Amino acid sequence: MRIIIIGSVAAGTSVAAKARRNSEECEIVIYERDRDISYSACGLPYYIGQKGIERSDLTPRDACWFKKRFNMDVRTGYEVLTIDPSKKSIEVKDHHTGEIFEDFYDKLVIATGAKPINPDITGVDNNNVFTVRNIESADKIIGYIAKTFPKKAVIIGGGYIGLELLENLVKLGIDVVLIEREKSLAGKLDRDISIYLEEYLKDKKVKFLLGEEVSEITEKKVITKSGKSIEADFVVSCTGVRPNSKLAKEIGIETFDNGAIKINHKLETSMEDIYAVGDVAMSWSIIDGAPMYVPLGSTANKMGRICGDVLTGGALRFKGILGTGIFQVFDMAVAQTGMTEAQAKNKGYDIEVIHNLKPNQTEYFEESREMVIKAIADRKSAKILGVQIVGARGVDKRIDVFVSLISMGATVDQLFHLDLAYAPPFSTTKDPVMYTGMILS
């Protein structure tokens, strides 16, 4: 069996590694348009902003490593131009020589990821405007900073990538203004949670504008639709991504309105012997099965591993996601899983909502900090639908406990009965998760 994979970052390489672990028999070829493979895009903001994080830390493996370790061919600098499902072939361009050739598959995996949304702004293609998507894009920012010593920057977009980058540019001593079109930062959160983040950043004298849309970028400034002019030597656009599904759409594979490829539990697309994994594919909610597009490395890796198993006859199946995410900006952590209050209401649930403010550990420790947990539960089934947490420490641990509970369909009364770990440096005798259960039930 000859498996061809298009794209070699999180999802594509996971498919290949699992397929090879399961079977020595199959032939595996990955075509990757770019130079870098199997890298950590999640580390890019820190690579840009923090000394000591090297390019090689983010790209620990190259094509030779994959050949040696997994006996597979990862061909970088090769772009797949078209797919012909009737011949089970693909057309590939070798960017080293310009040659175009045909290759044949038994199973084809589309792992082409997502690409940044290019906002409709005058000057967005200027030399001083950047995006952060792959290592090369981060290298461009690093090179620009090293060469021009910029003093001022604007980040467009207040999602988690914009916020992580904000912290890292500020730490480089750059005067940054973040501009967000919506009326709140981290727009996927409910307003009563994102407000904590905004207050925290205001206290730290971080500059951001909400409800402002950028209309023009010039060499030295950014102008908003309302007429505000902000000085900026350079701009980074972090306005989100959309699935890179052109190849699939061209041959009539079923996609959703946002372009994400429709897949099933086996990662199969609507076309025989063609699979899709990672940011290019639409996921679905574990809670109610509704389509969910939350492009994350955690999901891309999981989908990839399951697909590699399926291809080689394994029993693994993809079960969907909760859309769990976490990010840090300076020393504030923000995490979310499942539905927000707004989403649950939109879906017609009759909900119970609680806010629970508790220290992450025993208060006599100097580093003890308060965390805010917002939990949403369905009154009818008593099941937890979603949780959002902001705080300084221990947010990651709590959100993952909630993730486990929601994934298992736990009801609110079950929270209190959890035998959670306690010692003063880690928690309080009744952990904030238990308190949430006590208030909800």
Ligand code: FAD
């Ligand atoms: P991609 O990483 O997009 O890779 C797809 C590859 O396919 C690309 O290399 C592309 O060149 C190649 N390709 C496309 N078309 C073709 C073609 N026609 N021929 C050949 N090759 C092609 N996720 C988290 O879970 N946690 C985080 O903290 C986090 N932080 C992030 C921070 C940043 C700055 C960014 C940009 C992303 C972050 N993510 C995070 C998201 C995560 O990086 C992505 O979800 C993940 O990289 C998706 O992997 P993928 O393999 O599906 O797609």
